[in-house]
Amino acid sequence: MAAPGRTPVQIRELRIELSRTREDIVDEISLEIRAGEVLGLVGESGSGKTTVGMALLGYCRPGGRVAAGAVLVDGRDLSELADQVLRSLRGGLVSYIPQDPGTALNPALRIRKQLLETLETHTKLSEAERVQRMRESLGEVALPSDDEFLTRYPHQLSGGQQQRVAIAMAFACRPKVIICDEPTTGLDVTTQARVLQTVKELCRLHSVAALYVSHDLAVVAELADRVAVMYAGRIVESGTRDQLFTTPRHPYTQRLLRAVPDLAGKRTVLGIPGRAPLPGNRPGGCFFEPRCQLAVDACRQSFPAATMLEPGHQVRCYRAADTAAGVTADEAAALPGITAGDSVLEISGLKARHGTRETLFDIELAVSRHECVALVGESGSGKTTLARCVAGLHRDYTGEIRLAGAVLANSARRRSSEHRRQIQYVFQNPYASLNPRRTVGQTIARQLQLFFPGSRREVGSRVSQCLERVALSETAINRFPDQLSGGERQRVAIARALAAEPALLVCDEVTSALDVSVQAAIIDLLRDLRAEIGLSILFITHNLALIRNIADRVCVMTEGRIVETGTVTEVFEDPQAQYTKQLLANTPSIEAALGHA
Amino acid sequence: MTDTALTPSAAPMAPVLRQRQWLATLRTALGFTRTRVGLLIFVVMVLIALLGPLFAPHSPTEFVGAPNSSSTGLFGTDTLGRDVFSRFLYGGRSVLGLAAAATAFGVALGVAIGLAAAYAGGVADEVLMRIADVFLAFPQIVLALLVVTAFGPKLWLIILTVAISHSPRVARVMRGAALQVVERDFVRAAEAVGEKRSRILFAELLPNVTSPLLVETGLRLTYSIGLMAGISFLGLGLQPPHADWGLMINENRLDVTVQPWAVLLPVLAIALLTVGTNLVTDGVARASIGVDRS
Numbered sequence: 001m002a003a004p005g006r007t008p009v010q011i012r013e014l015r016i017e018l019s020r021t022r023e024d025i026v027d028e029i030s031l032e033i034r035a036g037e038v039l040g041l042v043g044e045s046g047s048g049k050t051t052v053g054m055a056l057l058g059y060c061r062p063g064g065r066v067a068a069g070a071v072l073v074d075g076r077d078l079s080e081l082a083d084q085v086l087r088s089l090r091g092g093l094v095s096y097i098p099q100d101p102g103t104a105l106n107p108a109l110r111i112r113k114q115l116l117e118t119l120e121t122h123t124k125l126s127e128a129e130r131v132q133r134m135r136e137s138l139g140e141v142a143l144p145s146d147d148e149f150l151t152r153y154p155h156q157l158s159g160g161q162q163q164r165v166a167i168a169m170a171f172a173c174r175p176k177v178i179i180c181d182e183p184t185t186g187l188d189v190t191t192q193a194r195v196l197q198t199v200k201e202l203c204r205l206h207s208v209a210a211l212y213v214s215h216d217l218a219v220v221a222e223l224a225d226r227v228a229v230m231y232a233g234r235i236v237e238s239g240t241r242d243q244l245f246t247t248p249r250h251p252y253t254q255r256l257l258r259a260v261p262d263l264a265g266k267r268t269v270l271g272i273p274g275r276a277p278l279p280g281n282r283p284g285g286c287f288f289e290p291r292c293q294l295a296v297d298a299c300r301q302s303f304p305a306a307t308m309l310e311p312g313h314q315v316r317c318y319r320a321a322d323t324a325a326g327v328t329a330d331e332a333a334a335l336p337g338i339t340a341g342d343s344v345l346e347i348s349g350l351k352a353r354h355g356t357r358e359t360l361f362d363i364e365l366a367v368s369r370h371e372c373v374a375l376v377g378e379s380g381s382g383k384t385t386l387a388r389c390v391a392g393l394h395r396d397y398t399g400e401i402r403l404a405g406a407v408l409a410n411s412a413r414r415r416s417s418e419h420r421r422q423i424q425y426v427f428q429n430p431y432a433s434l435n436p437r438r439t440v441g442q443t444i445a446r447q448l449q450l451f452f453p454g455s456r457r458e459v460g461s462r463v464s465q466c467l468e469r470v471a472l473s474e475t476a477i478n479r480f481p482d483q484l485s486g487g488e489r490q491r492v493a494i495a496r497a498l499a500a501e502p503a504l505l506v507c508d509e510v511t512s513a514l515d516v517s518v519q520a521a522i523i524d525l526l527r528d529l530r531a532e533i534g535l536s537i538l539f540i541t542h543n544l545a546l547i548r549n550i551a552d553r554v555c556v557m558t559e560g561r562i563v564e565t566g567t568v569t570e571v572f573e574d575p576q577a578q579y580t581k582q583l584l585a586n587t588p589s590i591e592a593a594l595g596h597a
Numbered sequence: 598m599t600d601t602a603l604t605p606s607a608a609p610m611a612p613v614l615r616q617r618q619w620l621a622t623l624r625t626a627l628g629f630t631r632t633r634v635g636l637l638i639f640v641v642m643v644l645i646a647l648l649g650p651l652f653a654p655h656s657p658t659e660f661v662g663a664p665n666s667s668s669t670g671l672f673g674t675d676t677l678g679r680d681v682f683s684r685f686l687y688g689g690r691s692v693l694g695l696a697a698a699a700t701a702f703g704v705a706l707g708v709a710i711g712l713a714a715a716y717a718g719g720v721a722d723e724v725l726m727r728i729a730d731v732f733l734a735f736p737q738i739v740l741a742l743l744v745v746t747a748f749g750p751k752l753w754l755i756i757l758t759v760a761i762s763h764s765p766r767v768a769r770v771m772r773g774a775a776l777q778v779v780e781r782d783f784v785r786a787a788e789a790v791g792e793k794r795s796r797i798l799f800a801e802l803l804p805n806v807t808s809p810l811l812v813e814t815g816l817r818l819t820y821s822i823g824l825m826a827g828i829s830f831l832g833l834g835l836q837p838p839h840a841d842w843g844l845m846i847n848e849n850r851l852d853v854t855v856q857p858w859a860v861l862l863p864v865l866a867i868a869l870l871t872v873g874t875n876l877v878t879d880g881v882a883r884a885s886i887g888v889d890r891s
Contacts, residue, residue: 424789
């Protein structure tokens, strides 16, 4: 057993279950993190990774409780400690960097007060020493520590600055353990790169054991020393970063890596069919067995025990020895070539504003029939505003948007029904884009009635056809959106858009809110639809790697302007604009991270 | 097509929400003791008010004995010699009927104004809300007094006035609830396909604010009962010799030391009705927080 000082985090056979039904949320979790090491805990929604992260704080979400096992932080078992003691540990011994700094920082307190307050509660430094430590911490995260900055309120900082303040707060008390809960979600790529670098350096500098919880494999590849992959509440594989990313042995890990879009464009993404089982629905044998291509009878009997393949690399799979070959995947068909199409969409001289602020400047864009044009940019670049102008949801613009030659009115209400039908919009957030009080069938039927009025029976059969096109079964018709998963809801949203048989589909970050494997499945779907019905797509995203899998041409946007356009190959291989080069350089990628090591 | 056809089952993301929001809220509310107690009281009082006349031993306007005598009838006679018990049994209908009507119209009007203001935003929203503020400045009973003094104690006018005085309060709450829904993408989706505004208000927004609507209706009913009883007490509602709880309190208040029941019975009835409605509303309010959170 390693000494607590050198291994501040030891989790042994942890089991957390739902208090009411005794079903396990996570079970048989054993982890160790050494001082100065970063362990990346990877998993999709519902895998239990956040639950494990919170367990290190001695916290369990209401409805759950620790049923077995031990969480040892610096040698002390958290479950044996009283609430008072736990409270003093949190922040002092164990620190936490949350996902959304906007909600983590107290909006009513100035930065100076927040930092000093943390130090006061958890350290025994004198007043002067606290101020000194505060300045040091801010310096470590490359934030100014002059009075002008310290007297600001959180809302006066940018997202990246807020996150860095949260990091400074976390490291200020010199904790032994830090839990990072996807702290770079929502940050733009450049800031994300900087934040990751900072976290890595500080962990090294202060010999902190860090647990980095994330679903983003590329980020974990850049940051972590060791990685553990979770599936349905179990750790299915763990090893060093190189071991896991170059020679993954568990079928789930392999499929997961296959689903991550590759910036170099050497392979297409592949989704994982089916869905992870929820607590209470987990099968008797291996949980991944229903979705696994390598499953044998033994897999249905019992969950495999952990086997050590090489020092430090553990896998829970019966077929681990046979998986070295990697995923045998049906390589997706090449993207359909563009038939020199008539133009479907032409944007010329578009200038848009929000209130008094100009947000788009002189946009020129064209989409031809059967073509997919990707619009890439970071948050604040204006890409969503542009998409909304095209759909008629943002009226405040000058310039022309033409649909197959005809000029469109600014507002969707003013456009003719035919024009509205031809341009359909799919929103980013599948949880918000469907009316929660309508069944799936009612939502799609309404769309059909608007554009193709017909008898009830006709509409009914067309609804089934629409759902079939997006690979959803008929049972979805009577479900409410809350009863579907994120991926399924997004399919319904796409089905709704396609029900109108549009010429142009505007996809606004349609996969950003989805897990990696679900994202891959949706991209697959869009690709297939393009091949089948010759759809034109305007695909908006901030994820560069994703574009390789779906787009023909790319437009790069920043600060309201298009800085570069061209075919995907041209822009990715030989970028001209400075911004594009920067974007490509800062985007985390697994291949690049492994190359650096 | 890739082999990712899915049979939808329970979502891994959000817990399964019952199909109808208001049904789920009501079901949860009935799980609380306070709601059940309140509902019991409310139902009993409503039954007394509605079915009372069937069990009244005498007609409410019949003179059955000497004034304020306690020997005739269950609770004696009132200040003019009519049977107190019979008048009590007949007296609930008007209070309840007026309160229900005023609540219904007030809530309907308030919902329309609130949703329209939330959806329209900008200048229209400001104008509507400032007009609402003007009406809010009048205490509800003062507004009723004003109108009645000007136009006489017509029942439909009283219902209308009280309804109008309820509507800004309801509008405020519904506007607040609708503001959270208006920003969501499915409303944008409806706009993008050119749905009419009225359809968006009533088919997209309204079904998503039914929890606050239920709570507001309960609250308005509670206030309406008190208001209508008060208006009748002031002689502005049903006129004598009709039997009405508020009117009974007024008519018999001078003799309360000699014939307490004539005042006590209607007072208790109004109080219990208010308490019952309030308890149910409170239960629904607590349930809607729980339901909405999930």
